[in-house]
Amino acid sequence: MTQHHGARASAHSTERSRLLPDGSDASSGTLAEEDQGASRSSSHGITPIRASLIVVALGLLIFLQATNISMLTTTQSTIAADLDAFEKASWFTSAYLVSMSSVAPITGRLSHIFSPRNVIFVSTIIFCIGCILTAFAPNFTGFMVGRSVSGIGAAGVFTVSTILVLQLAPTKQRGLSVGLLNSGFTVGVSVGAIVAGALLERTGWRALFWMQAPLGFVAALCLLINIPETLSSDKPKTNHTSMISKLAHVDYVGAALLTGSIVFLLVGLSAPKIVVLPVVISLILLPIFILNESYVAIDPIVPVTVLKSRGTLFTCLATVGLMMARWAVLFYSPVYVLSVRGWTPATAGTILIPTNAGFAAGGILSGWIHIRRDGSFYFATLVIFTLFPISLVALMFAITANSSIVFLVITLIVNGLCVGASLVYSLAHVLHLTLPETHFIVTALLGTFRGFAGSFGSAIGGGIFARSLDASLRDNFKERGLDGRAELIRRLIGSPALVSSLYGQEREVAIQGYVDAIRALFLAGIVLGIAMICVQAATGWKGPSAQGNEEDRPFWTSESSADGVFEEGVEGVVQEAGHPGGLTVPGGGFDR
Known part of the structure; x- marks a missing residue:
């Protein structure tokens, strides 16, 4: 593997200019960028x-x-x-x-x-x-x-x-x-x-x-x-x-494989009933994509070599899981007030204001009050990751037909605070776990994985919600002797505003169905959040200098760099992420 990446780096060096001039080191290059910035x-x-x-x-x-x-x-x-x-x-x-x-x-x-x-x-x-x-x-x-x-x-x-x-x-x-x-x-x-x-x-x-x-x-x-x-x-x-x-260096095969794997997975899991065949196809395409990125692609879309770093890999996975649960809150809080509380579409969107305000405040406060140095934030990150599923438990109690709106708003603010702070803490900690010259690509990877979380959260969360709503409506209609409501069930699954137009037992069943479905979705988010605590814990707390393990470092930081692999400078690292080589690469500090 090391020889392969060394060959790839050597090939790239003939096509790309060096970010650092001959005789310069990484720190002098950073100082030059400071003067030019x-x-x-x-x-x-x-x-x-x-x-x-x-x-x-x-x-x-x-x-x-x-x-x-x-x-x-x-x-x-x-x-x-x-x-x-x-x-x-x-x-x-x-x-x-x-x-x-x-x-x-x-x-x-x-x-x-x-x-x-x-x-x-x-x-x-x-x-x-x-x-x-x-x-x-x-x-x-x-x-x-x-x-x-x-x-x-x-x-x-x-x-x-x-x-x-x-x-x-x-x-x-x-x-x-x-x-x-x-x-x-x-x-x-x-x-x-x-x-x-x-x-x-x-x-x-x-x-x-x-x-x-x-x-x-x-x-x-x-x-x-x-x-x-x-x-x-x-x-x-x-x-x-x-x-x-x-154009020849664009990883078209990798893009097609990645897109196909994502689309097939989401199609299979987001359907009203889980479809096995698309999921199987996705699981076949994913290892092919990884092999392509590792051994074939000249400029891979996702730099698999970076993910060899334990800290980077588990931070990205934890970010995906956390943000998937977060998107469930963003998508289905307005659905809750539309269907269960009877708010109009004109007012339902206001429910997102407190949670997004909390999100912004969480990121700002954590950076302003605590994250004012370089170094490990291992325990602080775990604490925030633990508070997130607790906030979802509180939201489950707030999702009823008669719960206090004030309590709902407070829990949404707390949920947003947890997510905003967790993203900043996990970023600060992963920068501690990785070498300074890889910080740009690590940051880009986190952004990419956050984008994946939105797709997974909306599609898979939508599938969980639709299946839970369908089951609850069918069971409750049957229990009350209201058979023959198949068409109404179909319409209710895609139209939360329809609940307000119903009366009597039909409305009661519809409201309870939405409560059950949203609670089921948040319960899945709680389970996912707890799992992400374990994933984030697996990142470790020791920086690369303390780890002393070459296998935990990307290939461009190994001993082979002395033989010319590092001649590409950070530019090669950035281009591995799909970012242009002309970008100025931040130095080692988080405050950059």
Whole structure:
């Protein structure tokens, strides 16, 4: 394995320029980047006005992507009724997230070939086309096509926005800049559900999608005009590489295998009844993908070599599990107040405000009060991971027809606090567990796995919810002697707002069915959260210098680096993650 990776690194060294000049070490390279960071924007001719326009345009695009996810929570009932797709409603969001997560890893590589400026423009245009296709979809199939196209465009927007911020922001302001960028997503998740619910009765659901297209196009045009052509992810040496040669290094096979594995798995697990064949196909494609990334791909989408590090692997897995349970809360809290409490779509989205406020506060407070140094945060991370499933237990008690809304809001805030803090603590700890020159790729991997969690959480969680709701409705209708409600059950599975239009025993059964289904979903989240405590505990607490085990280190940090493997510098590491080599790589400190 080591010889193989050494050969791969040697081959890459002929195609990529070194990030560090001859005779330089990693620390001197970092200092050079510090000196260059403050003048990076000015070196590209970006005036303060142009920089402000770029920031506003990026913020608007991130906001639009987030609203595209959350607004389905308050519009799902109307769309399902219009398209007669009640039993398939869980795929309204999943189609978007699956395509976004599957394509995101390759967009960074494309920005290395075509420049971030061009990739984000094309990605935004694809997103706008997807919004239009969604808005004018004549049936469920057309709607799914539109959602998938939107997700493909969103993948480029999310990835390249971060790349642009890292390239343009001064080194000392990168953390703040990325934090502000992420805040656009958090605000979009909360506001999207509220605005969509408020406008639904006035404009209809189709207008909510096509109205995003002109806004996205204006933002894309603003970026195309204001981002200078000189801003490229290519180093001078790689500019002489032909386009065909660059395109040849894109891991198309890996992208197809990864996408196929994810899609088949989610199709099998998200169906009203678990379908075994797609799950089996997924389990066959996954090892083929791993073999391709390990032995065949020149620039693998997911750097399997990095995952040889125990700390990185288990941190990524713990992040996926935690965020899967978190997405269940985000998707089904509005469903609860719509169906069980009888809130209108215009007000149901407001239930996301406290939990997202808690999420933001958790990340800020943990960083401000505690994480003010480098080093291990092993026990603090485990404590926060333990508090998360406890908050889900409290939410289970809050999910009733007569529970206190104040208690529900408090538990949602606490749940958000736990998640926000856990992400920051786990990031700080994994940076302690890994070598400084790998921090960029580790951070990129965590972001990629968080994207996977959204897909898994919406699709698999939707399958658990639909199966539990179907079983509860059938059993309760049968117990009360209300047979012949098959059509009503089908409609209720995809339309939580339908509950408010029912009366008598039908309404009682529907409310109890939704309570049972959401509790079953949160119970699955509790089990998953407990399992993730064990996964996070497996990361360990010793840094790489204390471990002293070459097998726990990625190949580019082994002794072979003295023989020329490390000549690629951190650039090779970044490109292994699908990010452009021209990115400035942060140094070792978490405060970077």
